[in-house]
Amino acid sequence: MTTDTKTEHSSSLSNYFLIWILLLFGTALTVVAAHIDLGPWNAAVALTIASVKALLVALFFMHIKGAHERLLKLVVITTIAFLIILMSLSMADYATRLRT
Numbered sequence: 248m249t250t251d252t253k254t255e256h257s258s259s260l261s262n263y264f265l266i267w268i269l270l271l272f273g274t275a276l277t278v279v280a281a282h283i284d285l286g287p288w289n290a291a292v293a294l295t296i297a298s299v300k301a302l303l304v305a306l307f308f309m310h311i312k313g314a315h316e317r318l319l320k321l322v323v324i325t326t327i328a329f330l331i332i333l334m335s336l337s338m339a340d341y342a343t344r345l346r347t
Contacts, residue, residue: 266307273300290337298330 273296280292302323306312311322 262307266303269303270300273303287338287341290341291334294330294333294337298326298333302326 277293277296280296281289285292305322305326306319311319
């Protein structure tokens with residue numbers, strides 16, 4: 248008699264629909280933010296929304312949320328690090344442009 252110690256990471260269909268609705272809301276928020284003049288912060292807002300959406304996809308659709316705690320921390324820290332890198336490079340580019 249063997250015991251199977253594997254843990255299944257199952258998600259219900261309602262969770263998938265909830266995440267899908269959140270992703271649609273994030274897309275609508277991106278469209279609304281694109282029509283608002285935020286000056287140099289347009290790119291930062293768009294990158295932040297995109298990073299949150301990417302984190303949702305990674306955590307729930309790629310099943311990283313149910314994975315080992317170290318992997319979860321790695322994904323969240325990496326997402327935040329890349330967001331900081333993208334924002335700092337975008338802001339540096341904007342700051343060095345010639346204004347006419």
